[in-house]
Amino acid sequence: MKRHAFSLLLCLYASSALSLDELVKKQEFKLDSFVTSTGKTIKNVRVGYETYGKLNEDKSNAILIAHYFTGNSHAAGKYAETDKAPGYWDAIIGPGKALDTNKYFIIASDTLVNLTPTDPNTVTTGPASINPATKKPYGMRFPLVGVRDFVDIQKKLVDSLGITKLFAVTGASGGAAQAMQWAAQYPENVSKVIGVIGPGLSLPSYTTALLNIWSAPIMLDPKWNKGDYYKKGAPLKGLTESLKLITHSSLSFDWARDNGKGFEKEDQSPLNDFKNRYAIEAFLHTRAEGRAGAIDANSLLYMAKAIQSFNVENALNAIKADVLLIPVRSDLIFPPELSVSSAKTLCESGKKATVKILETTGGHLDGIFKISEAAPAMTEFLEGKAKSCLF
């Protein structure tokens, strides 16, 4: 009982003293026309964003957050007091937290081809959008876009807010790729980069293949119909398998050992009937099936292509920002060695880079679930007190 009361106290403390002062509102950024890095024109581009904290007078305190593969711009706070959970990085965004809203003006942005275009809190433009020329969904006729394009649109959004130079850009996983892309593509416009559970300077070939493998089940489902399923019903079976794969890649051996032991039903051995499952199979399937309805299959294919395209190895010299990389020891998508070797490469090119490895056992997802453990390193880095290039 005492223990329970203590937990309750902690919760009250967490939800009153440390959360955002105000409810969050989704905002929308529009472009009449956008030309991609490969020269394709997209009309009526819309992406959503949220802001936390206040922009200071000389507009020098802005931090941009780019989102991860299946995420969106809801990084912190709640839309209504009754929301069950706050944004995904709420543990580090707010007054007195690492991304301190008393100091910084935080902008969290949606990307093109976001996976959840029907979520009322996602604003995106992608294959599920209506093509103004045909009045029908683009499907696979939407132009392919890369991390470069995500960043170009974010740059225009930031410009529209009158901000010339970002104090920092950060993000988890695919968001970390975008943050590093900012430093390479707009070196004059970003001072610091924090890449959490990211690939470093380019997508490793192993993960390039993984993204292709994540995509494959969708295209095997006959309901995918080469991307034209918007009227006929989505390829939910294939999409469910894709999402199972993604969650599996995002977890770890330790997590699965501690959370997925044995049969789904103790008396139903998987050797007795092909339908009987192991607990871990049932967990992954149920979770994937529950999410599939909210995710657009084509957008998953497009996001995979976009993240695969990340590579700033040839733009190293341009980078001016200081860099902090925060991998997770047990990450099976972007193992910490990628961050360490990328930081070394940056330092060898005369840049300032440092690595803080989170020694947690939950795999890639700990970049979200255990992000509070990165807070001290983030604070130190943002305050210019981190030592760089010590390996």
Next chain:
Amino acid sequence: MKRHAFSLLLCLYASSALSLDELVKKQEFKLDSFVTSTGKTIKNVRVGYETYGKLNEDKSNAILIAHYFTGNSHAAGKYAETDKAPGYWDAIIGPGKALDTNKYFIIASDTLVNLTPTDPNTVTTGPASINPATKKPYGMRFPLVGVRDFVDIQKKLVDSLGITKLFAVTGASGGAAQAMQWAAQYPENVSKVIGVIGPGLSLPSYTTALLNIWSAPIMLDPKWNKGDYYKKGAPLKGLTESLKLITHSSLSFDWARDNGKGFEKEDQSPLNDFKNRYAIEAFLHTRAEGRAGAIDANSLLYMAKAIQSFNVENALNAIKADVLLIPVRSDLIFPPELSVSSAKTLCESGKKATVKILETTGGHLDGIFKISEAAPAMTEFLEGKAKSCLF
């Protein structure tokens, strides 16, 4: 040129002094009827095997080799001088090698539900076999079998050769699981176990899920037709995706970095056309497509179920054999921590166990391709000179 001549010399040396003295012949073991561990009867069971070396008079020098997921009983030697390559573990099987055919009588055995039933050098009984009751392929009506059943059939094969006690049982990956199963199931009939790139004492939940994920693409392919495709054409698209996944899991970040960089065709960026590929995607796809015709999709589903079933955690006390576990540092299917913790558990139960980690960077497949690096540890262990329980 000098270097070339040197290589040639090495090759000649390797192929004369170290290879098997005689050509290899596939043999066949038959059972009129076999009852599985779950009580199902299978009629007319056939499995293949090969032997290398000679059985000694008191029949005390036999070593059994169980094969891995996609493998068969062709572990060493050639069927004809013109064969392009010898069996998969030829590097450690032969006169003077770790599994020394001057000393040991080696039996390499096929399993039930082998993945390549149409390979003339595989003899197996599984879903692609003709059901004697219906004169049609079993398909998904074949009984589910587990590692226990593989071992039960091997025991009957070994009995049929008049061998009461095996000097050792060994195998790679799924073969390592069978070797450990032998020690738990027939403790009086095996003296030593060598498990290479294996799971240790049970399949980890993370890999249980992985085997399910490997299987999923087959069942998404409409041509799978719930397993009844033998007349209509196999689900080659789904099977190709499954095999891509399996190879991907079997490799490593380092391997992919060194062998799969960049675009498939330098001037065809994957952002220009959805069909353009990265080199690593093309490699995995081409390899998988090339293998798909030789592999039976249903058998892959059955083999996955069989390997998932491996668990001797509750039979620890029965084990009498000494155990050597040889994981690979970069293995992403069965990371070395599994071998270390299993060996510790064995030692805590009063057994003798030791671990030799291969410090190679190629992932799971190094249990085949780099097996020669394990030779000294194997020799030491087989000669009773290995120190155990030192961690």
